[in-house]
Amino acid sequence: MDNKEIRVIELFAGVGGFRIGLEGYNGKSASSNFNKKMSSNYNVIWSNQFEPLTPNNQYASIVYEAKFGKEGHSNQDIEKVIETNFDSIPNHDLLVGGFPCQDYSVATTLKNSKGLIGKKGVLWWSIYSIIKKKEKDKPKFLFLENVDRLLVSPSLQRGRDFAVILSCLYEQGYAVEWRIINAADYSMPQRRKRIYIIAYHQSSSIYKKIISCTPKDWILNKGVLGKAFPVLKNELDSNRGCISNDPKIVSDEFNKGKKVSPFFNSGLFLNGEFTTFKTKPEIRPLYPLKKILQNINDVSYDFYISPELKLKKELEKKQIDSETIYIKNELDMWKYLKGKKKEERINKINGFKYKYAEGSMTFPDDLDKPSRTIITGEGGKSPSRFKHVIQQESVYRRLTPIELERLNMFPDNHTKFEGITDSKRAFFMGNALVVGVIEKIGLELFKQINNG
CATH class of the missing domain: 3.40.50.150 (Vaccinia Virus protein VP39)
Structure with a gap:
């Protein structure tokens, strides 16, 4: 051979x-x-x-x-x-x-x-x-x-x-x-x-x-x-x-x-x-996250996280470490999910009350370090503790499919194809x-x- x-x-x-x-x-x-x-x-x-x-x-x-x-x-x-x-x-x-x-x-x-x-x-x-x-x-x-x-x-x-x-x-x-x-x-x-x-x-x-x-x-x-x-x-x-x-x-x-x-x-x-x-x-x-980012002018508004966008449901109130916080908009929800928590929660099935705690995550993600691991749930607009959020210039946003491809060192738009959603493209990279x-x-x- x-x-x-x-x-x-x-x-x-x-x-x-x-x-x-x-x-x-x-x-x-x-x-x-x-x-x-x-x-x-x-x-x-x-x-x-x-x-x-x-x-x-x-x-x-x-x-x-x-x-x-x-x-x-x-x-x-x-x-x-x-x-x-x-x-x-x-x-x-x-x-x-x-x-x-x-x-x-x-x-x-x-x-x-x-x-x-x-x-x-x-x-x-x-x-x-x-x-x-x-x-x-x-x-x-x-x-x-x-x-x-x-x-x-x-x-x-x-x-x-x-x-x-x-x-x-x-x-x-x-x-x-x-x-x-x-x-x-x-x-x-x-x-x-x-x-x-x-x-x-x-x-x-x-x-x-x-x-x-x-x-x-x-x-x-x-x-x-x-x-x-x-x-x-x-x-x-x-x-x-x-x-x-x-x-x-x-x-x-x-x-x-x-x-x-x-x-x-x-x-x-x-x-x-x-x-x-x-x-x-x-x-x-180290290869910093900022090196793989697209120009902000090439990023669709769909990936922006808006501090003006009100949540669809009524104003949320959360009790964390004896401090009451109010989640008024999309950005607040992202900050809450990424933040440190020590709160009482209720099991929706049996009504059992329990104490829930977790540490804080970096918000937004550090552009001067390599990216965190991509997960399969990276796509979609819904706020999440584990999705990446960056601040580019004055904009908070999620990562695009091209940026996720670059994090796995694939060619740009490798997963772009008719009928393949951005969320599905993110799922591919979470599995790659x-x-x-x-x-x-x-x-x-x-x-x-x-x-x-």
């Missing part, structure tokens, strides 16, 4: 973040704001995007096809593809995907010949099914993304979910490295912390490099993640442990009764043993990943593949 095209399939593709990070967009790189050329040997030959919660409204898939074309793209439930049309999934070198964090517990099927299934966490089991059924031509590499709590879930058996994933990959002949990366630590515009997982099949040249060095040396110096996103080389807290290649045993027994996960933010898993470290990033200059992280990891992975 050296110096040849790397065939990629992209699962749970959303609006194509992995694809843009690996291939570039129109031949240009996200890290240059799509101004500089990017030479890439990655080629996404097949993709799948299906939203099971809205089976009749496949908006993300519509955007994906609009940007990348329909050829090689599937908008069918991936489980159905695997069960009824598996041959449509081409052989590939690299499988990528950002799969949701769910429950990865394991149950045996009624017929032993079918092996293991997940009780929940269906999308992980789709990945597992693909690599297992590609018996004679498994992908040499997997590149996955998830929320960082994967390392500590579930609450009653800390670390079990991640251990099940490692066990499945071990069973199928892979070594695995992982790292939690906050994009803002490396000069990217959003404080978005995610776990990135790379698996190397035992038939790959990189696997052979891993077994020739110590886990610490791989994690800190020689590994794909350590080279793409350098960490400090000082003394580190570490931990070691073993994981069976039987996912059912791991699901039932791993870390049972323990309140702390054995996994730290960086690690390597090889031949049933994991080594994990608490690494700290080599912080790069930071493309610049994928690009840097992809470039280093390609380099190591070709230096094997």
Whole structure:
């Protein structure tokens, strides 16, 4: 595979973040704001995007096809593809995907010949099914993304979910490295912390490099993640442990009764043993929120928060820390939701009274720091504690779809398409990943593949 095209399939593709990070967009790189050329040997030959919660409204898939074309793209439930049309999934070198964090517990099927299934966490089991059924031509590499709590879930058996994933990959002949990366630590515009997982099949040249060095040396110096996103080389807290290649045993027994996960933010898993470290990033200059903002003259009034706009319901009165405040308009409501609270509330169902307290959030958002994490509920006009609000010149306003795209390092208007609302575009970005992280990891992975 050296110096040849790397065939990629992209699962749970959303609006194509992995694809843009690996291939570039129109031949240009996200890290240059799509101004500089990017030479890439990655080629996404097949993709799948299906939203099971809205089976009749496949908006993300519509955007994906609009940007990348329909050829090689599937908008069918991936489980159905695997069960009824598996041959449509081409052989590939690299499988990528950002799969949701769910429950990865394991149950045996009624017929032993079918092996293991997940009780929940269906999308992980789709990945597992693909690599297992590609018996004679498994992908040499997997590149996955998830929320960082994967390392500590579930609450009653800390670390079990991640251990099940490692066990499945071990069973199928892979070594695995992982790292939690906050994009803002490396000069990217959003404080978005995610776990990135790379698996190397035992038939790959990189696997052979891993077994020739110590886990610490791989994690800190020689590994794909350590080279793409350098960490400090000082003394580190570490931990070691073993994981069976039987996912059912791991699901039932791993870390049972323990309140702390054995996994730290960086690690390597090889031949049933994991080594994990608490690494700290080599912080790069921060990328402030103000650098991604559109000119105020280009922003629709729909995004303005008006101190003159009266609330539709009657004047609201709130008792906070013995102080009575009056919410007269839209801006007051935003300030109230973002502010510190200690108040009595009443459960609308049973009338039970309880004390409610929460701390204050920065209002408006600090333009001189990287953005807070985008959430799926970022869109829409209704006031919210968690949506971004900025003050630009004398105007308080929400972020626009273009600005949300820029925070994830997508091209401007990537999600703009007829029939796709601004709220839906914001939802896409709340679900998306930071493309610049994928690009840097992809470039280093390609380099190591070709230096094997």
